Amino acid sequence: MAVLVLKGLRSAWSYTSLGMTLKMGTLGLGLRLLDFDSIQEVLDEVQCTVVSAVANHYFDAYVLSESSLFVYPTKIIIKTCGTTQLLKSIPPLLRHASLDLGLTLSSCRYTRGNFIFPRAQPFPYTNFQNEVVYLEESLPAALCYRKASVMPSKTPRTPGTCSPRPPRTRRVVSETATTTICTPSKSA
Numbered sequence: 470m471a472v473l474v475l476k477g478l479r480s481a482w483s484y485t486s487l488g489m490t491l492k493m494g495t496l497g498l499g500l501r502l503l504d505f506d507s508i509q510e511v512l513d514e515v516q517c518t519v520v521s522a523v524a525n526h527y528f529d530a531y532v533l534s535e536s537s538l539f540v541y542p543t544k545i546i547i548k549t550c551g552t553t554q555l556l557k558s559i560p561p562l563l564r565h566a567s568l569d570l571g572l573t574l575s576s577c578r579y580t581r582g583n584f585i586f587p588r589a590q591p592f593p594y595t596n597f598q599n600e601v602v603y604l605e606e607s608l609p610a611a612l613c614y615r616k617a618s619v620m621p622s623k624t625p626r627t628p629g630t631c632s633p634r635p636p637r638t639r640r641v642v643s644e645t646a647t648t649t650i651c652t653p654s655k656s657a
Contacts, residue, residue, distance in 0.1 A: 480550070480553070480579070481547065481579070483546045483547075483577060484545045485574070485575050497542055498542055499570070499572065500540055500542060500545055500566065501524075501528070503540065503566070503569065511562050512533065512538070514557040514560075515547065515549060515553050515554055515557055516552065516553050517536070517553050528541045528542075535549050535550055536548045536550050536553075554591065555579075556579070556600060559608075560607060563609065577604075
């Protein structure tokens, strides 16, 4: 008998691009130029589909079968829950951003809470350290800061965070603030 175990808490993957290729008539659209087939290919790897989509002058928003996707000119945020495999989005997303748009990854962040049944999850989701290793191995070798930092959880419902961290001597040229809010699903 097969048992379906939902993860319970949301996972989030944030991709930030650098070095946009500017094409005539597309100035400033960046990652928003990814066509729907490319986005669906990324989501096929995650094991979810687009239910609906809406766009404005600033970003494109997609309601997914298991959460949401936001595409900005220089950032993509995928938030998933349930039985999705979020980290599998990394290779196709990096490939499409690079080959289709001429963009390179400048930073990323992965967050998630503790699973209700961690041993029932497929690899690498059996523990957070496996996810960190998978993330580091999936990042391009040319990315300057591939070392991950992990913020420990204070409670089982507090999200852990993994992101490439710069050395302490890095000078900040411009500041960008990103806030990611992860909430438990109602089934957790």
